[in-house]
Amino acid sequence: MNISQKHLKAFLSLLAHRNFTRASASVCLSQPAFSALITGLEKEVGFRLFDRDSHQVRPTEDGKAFAEVAEHLVSFHDSSMKEIEAIRRGERGRVSMSALPSTAVAWLPAVLPDFRRLYPGVRVEMIDAVSDRCLQLLIDGVVDFAVTACETDNPDLVSELLYTESFYFICPVGHPLAQRETIRIEELYDSPLLNFRHSTSIRQRVEKVIPPQILQDSLEVEQLTTMMGLVANGLGSCVVPELTLYQFRDPGIAIVPFSNFDAYRNIHLVRHAERTLSAPAANLCARLIAHAEHKCVAARGGKPQASAPLDDEVGA
Amino acid sequence: MNISQKHLKAFLSLLAHRNFTRASASVCLSQPAFSALITGLEKEVGFRLFDRDSHQVRPTEDGKAFAEVAEHLVSFHDSSMKEIEAIRRGERGRVSMSALPSTAVAWLPAVLPDFRRLYPGVRVEMIDAVSDRCLQLLIDGVVDFAVTACETDNPDLVSELLYTESFYFICPVGHPLAQRETIRIEELYDSPLLNFRHSTSIRQRVEKVIPPQILQDSLEVEQLTTMMGLVANGLGSCVVPELTLYQFRDPGIAIVPFSNFDAYRNIHLVRHAERTLSAPAANLCARLIAHAEHKCVAARGGKPQASAPLDDEVGA
DNA sequence: CACACTTACGATATTCGTAAGGATT
């Protein structure tokens, strides 16, 4: 049995109009085509739907029974089409992302409230983790995309630069360099720094530009909160990128910019090259990118070196 | 948006198989045709459903969201098709018939129990009434068909003879003719009969073959039960057709067949010529006709003079 | 003759299968 929505709409129209000519006009078909459609439907269902002659059209009893089924089918189909439209506009489903705590703190408060208000039907999951794990979650398919600082050569992934940030020197207020306006990197050569673990993007960036002798290898931490506590308690100093500074606003801690330290941490939006982002994920990405560009412009007076941008947001 | 069941079945098959070649086989299509179907569906919904390359097929996140809608649409469609099939087989709906009390009592007990057992989803309405009203209910569209004795010339109606029955003489046991094996009609000329009203088929038939002087016009009744009570209490006698005799099985009443009274009452199944009977109504008609033929054969040792028979029963 | 549904028929669209193409393992 092959019954189309067109059949059903035609049937319901004829049921309402009880007149082939007017019913055919209401579904934008010629009258003979409409007539053939009804005949075809009767052939499909296997029983007569209307008794008709040259002066009247009336549904048969079986036709009335069929009408109930037809109405349910049409209304279910229509609401399903609306649901599909909602999926297309990114109003349904789930977005999962991983992000560094620093980027999460810096950008989500500016992006998420609007997003959730606009797409209340979308569940957002954010997993905050150090950069290696951010990337692993992406590779494992746990998250749709990652906002992280890892620079990977994985050919299955594509990344887009969102933001470039400089590093700062963090020390207890009692430190000899604590009161300086700026410092030069060489001035740290005699006071080894507390270290982040290799799994963090901070460590990975720092290793590339700082001589090994500065790095104190006896103590490695992974979480910003731990590092902050150690510094505040006078256990040592460290270097961290701009977006983490919110963690070190503390009376016992001094933050000093470098005058000659040209290391940067690049925050990327990373995703699978061959996996289509869901509409909600694409929307959230677009908003994160827009926000990052805004921050870049504000921070550095120019646009960041963007790679190929993601598609524009699909939502209304 | 124009999404067919074929699209949805193809989508679900691909979702299950994750392989175009095997999925296409499962829906009996060539692989390129299947591929085009999926592409077409993606174009219709407006978003990508599967990420695919030469070595793997996987649903996108939006595709997974779509899958829920697709499954609901398919299962709703399938159950609706089953429902339509049930209508076609006459397993749904309502049958309404009118019948003379005598035919109702004589035939329904033999037909209805099987019918109700076989078609529990069908509601049966039987309106027992005298023949004029039986016909009027049919003309007014209140009932689907009538089993009655009225011979009408209404061109909108068609009738089929079901049964032909003879008349019997009914009198109190104290009546002079009560003990006779048979009587001749002339023997009644001196004892006027109690009368049925003109709206009854009995009166209409009797009037055509009995001289007016036999008919006592002072008292007319419509209901068999009244007539039986009057006769049992000695108020008079009457003539009634065979199927009503069940009402006169009473110690105070005698039933005497005629030897020369060639009046018959013809029971017809009457329906609208231009209105298609519902499948349940057609089924019930078929069973009534089959039963009536059986009774005719049993009663008269031959087939009744049947007009064009109704369609065969459609049910399983 | 006006109105309404059906049939006839030709044009256009869609569907579908075979065959060839391109990418990956």
Place this chain on the structure above:
DNA sequence: AATCCTTACGAATATCGTAAGTGTG
């Protein structure tokens, strides 16, 4: 080389509109 999806293309089918047919008041 084998597997798998896509593209190309021609044939079969379906859809639809115009025009003619039929039946009723």
